[in-house]
Amino acid sequence: MSLESTGILLVSFEVIQSIAPLIVFFTLFQILFLKLPLSQLIRLYTGLAFTAFGMILFLHGVNNGFLPAGTQIGEFFGESKKGFLIPVGFVLGLLATLAEPSVRVLCYQVEESSNGYIRSNLMLYTLSFAVAILAAISMAKIIYRIPFLYIIVPGYLFVLILLWLCDKDFVGIAFDAGGAVTGPMAVSFLMSMAVGVATAYEGADPVADGFGLIAMIALAPIIFVMLLGVYIRFNGGQKNVQ
Amino acid sequence: MMRDVNETFREVIQAIFPLTLAVVLLLLVFVGIGLDDLISFLMATVLTVIGMTFFLTGVKMSMLPIGEAIGADLPKHNSLAFIAVVAFLLSFFVAIAEPNVNVLINMIDSALQGSINNNLLIISIAFGVGLLMAISILRIVFGTPIKYLFAASYSIILLLSFFVPTDYLAIAFDSGSVTTGAMIVPVIMGLGVGMASVLQDRSELDGFGLIGLASIGPILSLMLLGVLSS
Numbered sequence: 001m002s003l004e005s006t007g008i009l010l011v012s013f014e015v016i017q018s019i020a021p022l023i024v025f026f027t028l029f030q031i032l033f034l035k036l037p038l039s040q041l042i043r044l045y046t047g048l049a050f051t052a053f054g055m056i057l058f059l060h061g062v063n064n065g066f067l068p069a070g071t072q073i074g075e076f077f078g079e080s081k082k083g084f085l086i087p088v089g090f091v092l093g094l095l096a097t098l099a100e101p102s103v104r105v106l107c108y109q110v111e112e113s114s115n116g117y118i119r120s121n122l123m124l125y126t127l128s129f130a131v132a133i134l135a136a137i138s139m140a141k142i143i144y145r146i147p148f149l150y151i152i153v154p155g156y157l158f159v160l161i162l163l164w165l166c167d168k169d170f171v172g173i174a175f176d177a178g179g180a181v182t183g184p185m186a187v188s189f190l191m192s193m194a195v196g197v198a199t200a201y202e203g204a205d206p207v208a209d210g211f212g213l214i215a216m217i218a219l220a221p222i223i224f225v226m227l228l229g230v231y232i233r234f235n236g237g238q239k240n241v242q
Numbered sequence: 243m244m245r246d247v248n249e250t251f252r253e254v255i256q257a258i259f260p261l262t263l264a265v266v267l268l269l270l271v272f273v274g275i276g277l278d279d280l281i282s283f284l285m286a287t288v289l290t291v292i293g294m295t296f297f298l299t300g301v302k303m304s305m306l307p308i309g310e311a312i313g314a315d316l317p318k319h320n321s322l323a324f325i326a327v328v329a330f331l332l333s334f335f336v337a338i339a340e341p342n343v344n345v346l347i348n349m350i351d352s353a354l355q356g357s358i359n360n361n362l363l364i365i366s367i368a369f370g371v372g373l374l375m376a377i378s379i380l381r382i383v384f385g386t387p388i389k390y391l392f393a394a395s396y397s398i399i400l401l402l403s404f405f406v407p408t409d410y411l412a413i414a415f416d417s418g419s420v421t422t423g424a425m426i427v428p429v430i431m432g433l434g435v436g437m438a439s440v441l442q443d444r445s446e447l448d449g450f451g452l453i454g455l456a457s458i459g460p461i462l463s464l465m466l467l468g469v470l471s472s
Binding site for chain 1: 253256257258259260261264265268269272273275282283284285286287288289290291292293294295296297298299300301302303304305307308311312315319328331332335336338339341342344345346348349350352353354387388389392393396397399400403404408409411412413415416418419420422423424425427450451452453454455456457
């Protein structure tokens, strides 16, 4: 029990330390330039208090729940059941993306930008599938010790090429989409799992092999939305231009 | 406000439930944990759900309006330097507050056993976000096509990746994606929307791409940190 309470105290301290500079900055800006009315200010500061309080509970919960669970699961599979890692990575990537609220927002955004040409549901499923594939590849990367450079350089080169072929409305959406799949759950759980695998797997290096997963799954929607943009530019063009 | 909380709560449950189920199955079937550990995992998950609900509600109430208010105020000062400095500072401080960054730093710390200073990492990440945000806000003012910014920064990243020590490489890329979490996204969106609403001649779509640009910042700054430290 005492360990539990020091844990939450430590997290509270960390959170207050990390959010205080932002609050001070906003307050100064408010006093000097914004001069927002009191009613609006009350709402803003209540929101900031909620944010800090929620962050404390969230981080404390994650530190005692998803993070150790991810590490434990990763270490277990890394040690004894390596063959399962690729399908497990696939399923977890799929679940994490399908459930992520900001991915749904992104899909609606694309439906709108394409004037309904790309249905949001179809996009949700294909996108989740794309992320799942990349999560599976990043498990394979740890097991077969594929250097991160061999994955990220071709990935980024591909993005650079697509950039010149893609419909220009889709460029911004595509890069923003990278941020949509890396929600707090995906980040805390998948990352701790990958690091767990790399720690337990003999011959793998926890730092060089364990990290990189989040960057790889963020690449999936970027490439995917740009491919849609290329398709729209060359095939859906008439519908868009009218 | 209660409706906001309810709606957020539903979203959080929707996001966490499938993953929790999968984790419980994996823990029970494969890892074979005891009942005590399972209960403590579930208790922690309940805390996570409550925390995330409060966090996201708070973010909706505060971060988006703060971003919008500051974004709409910026062009009134008629000074590019002022716009750039404020955009830099705001995103710098938001990046420091981002909980995802906290999780990443803790993971790096436990994997590296403290061989890189945590505060140095956080400040480099925040510096990268701030710098790229200042550049991208100026882009909105000048109306430079976003394509060129992405092409230039991706080319620099590609070049640098051949010189960065392997320990830093994966961490640098991860930190880029991690930074664009629940906290910074609404601020950046608000900033973009606020600016665009005042500079009326720009199309609404100019606000897009800011988040993607923000995630490039930490990649570059951590890569530089890696090159310098080797």
